[in-house]
Amino acid sequence: MGDSQVCGSIGVFDSGVGGISVLQALVRELPCESFLYYGDSAHAPYGEKTTEEVLELSRGIVAKLLEAGCKAIVIACNTATSAAGEQLRLEHPNIPIIGVEPALKPAVLATRDGDVLVMATPMTVRLEKFQRLMDEWGSKARVHAVPCEGLAARIEQGRLGDADLTELIDSLVGRYANRVDSVVLGCTHYPFVVNQIKAVLGEVPFFDGGEGTARQLRRRLVECELLNPNEHEGGVQFFSSKATSAELALYERFFNYGAGGVSNF
Numbered sequence: 032m033g034d035s036q037v038c039g040s041i042g043v044f045d046s047g048v049g050g051i052s053v054l055q056a057l058v059r060e061l062p063c064e065s066f067l068y069y070g071d072s073a074h075a076p077y078g079e080k081t082t083e084e085v086l087e088l089s090r091g092i093v094a095k096l097l098e099a100g101c102k103a104i105v106i107a108c109n110t111a112t113s114a115a116g117e118q119l120r121l122e123h124p125n126i127p128i129i130g131v132e133p134a135l136k137p138a139v140l141a142t143r144d145g146d147v148l149v150m151a152t153p154m155t156v157r158l159e160k161f162q163r164l165m166d167e168w169g170s171k172a173r174v175h176a177v178p179c180e181g182l183a184a185r186i187e188q189g190r191l192g193d194a195d196l197t198e199l200i201d202s203l204v205g206r207y208a209n210r211v212d213s214v215v216l217g218c219t220h221y222p223f224v225v226n227q228i229k230a231v232l233g234e235v236p237f238f239d240g241g242e243g244t245a246r247q248l249r250r251r252l253v254e255c256e257l258l259n260p261n262e263h264e265g266g267v268q269f270f271s272s273k274a275t276s277a278e279l280a281l282y283e284r285f286f287n288y289g290a291g292g293v294s295n296f
């Protein structure tokens with residue numbers, strides 16, 4: 032494998048700010064890699080579009096990231112992984128493409144016969160990929176899958192400490208308050224509001240796909256001999272289809288803030 036490839040960046044994308052929760056896990060796992068993050072905030076939310084629209088948008092972003100010299104791609108979006116993951120791998124067989132999926136397996140294994148609430152976008156819940164996960168794990172616990180219309184779009188706006196956000200969460204899942212044993216955050220936007228979700232549902236274990244995706248990326252880079260051997264920090268660059276300095280500043284704030292933060296973000 033040539034040096035230029037090994038030293039290439041890892042392209043990470045999402046419909047907007049959500050994938051930054053995955054990016055944080057990627058940087059923790061692989062601090063010596065450099066990352067290009069692309070948020071498609073101009074077209075968010077993906078979860079309320081058609082599958083074809085999300086496939087087309089994802090295709091365009093992957094083309095841009097490859098043009099920028101990325102050696103691997105992380106689809107840091109459950110919705111885009113469901114709508115486009117398999118197709119993108121067919122179209123780019125020589126590039127490692129890693130997706131995310133709702134962490135139903137670890138939640139079911141940890142919960143055993145209990146009640147598991149899955150929060151995800153309407154598209155993620157509807158598509159076959161999630162149905163396959165349900166076929167595999169859905170009989171081992173009582174799984175309640177709730178399409179959370181509007182939640183990713185609201186998180187895109189920031190202002191995570193405002194009351195209307197908690198009210199929205201309450202209207203979506205408040206009926207499960209103190210009735211579930213664990214919660215799967217099946218959209219990469221949601222880890223940023225885990226405290227607000229806890230305020231509605233109570234203190235139960237939460238599961239998201241960030242850490243698993245980071246480990247999978249490491250495995251694939253090793254397998255493809257693409258792991259960067261450098262020992263200094265690689266760094267992160269942010270790009271957005273809403274190409275304003277305010278939007279990029281918002282991305283930086285999400286990245287630095289840490290998942291789960293509230294206050295007056």
Ligand code: DGL
Nearest residue numbers: 049076077078109110219
């Ligand atoms: N962050 C995305 C996900 O994991 C998509 C949210 C959206 O744009 O609807 O599903």
